[in-house]
Ligand SMILES: [Fe+2]
């Protein structure tokens with residue numbers, strides 16, 4: 001059975017994953033407002049992936065005989081200066097999530113909960129990708145600057161990303 005400390009930490013992280021999704025959904029709205037459907041679509045995919053991250057933890061807590069308790073989701077920021085500002089915040093946010101996932105893994109080791117440590121390896125690898133992707137986007141938006149042609153091209157590139165539950169997890 002899942003240790004109470006581990007269970008509480010998962011419950012907090014479930015909230016963070018859903019908040020991450022909420023933050024990206026807010027960015028999707030901002031991209032829509034800016035007339036960038038590619039950015040809107042990209043952020044919507046990101047939103048869905050975060051919900052899957054939360055769902056996988058939810059399922060894991062239950063599988064280990066724990067109790068899921070949901071808290072309030074914080075209100076995300078609603079406006080950013082531009083796409084670059086959004087991806088800079090996405091990167092900073094993902095860095096915080098990475099630190100939290102590492103704390104969860106450290107707690108699992110401390111509790112000698114190797115099953116949970118193993119479960120968290122997927123998230124540790126996922127965070128490496130999340131940070132690399134956000135950082136790549138910061139670079140691309142920095143290059144595009146305020147050039148309409150560059151931003152138009154970049155928006156088309158963002159539109160190509162699709163959501164596949166199977167790419168998020170092993171279900
Ligand atoms: Fe996540």
Ligand SMILES: [Fe+2]
Pocket residue numbers: 020050094097130
């Ligand atoms: Fe994420």
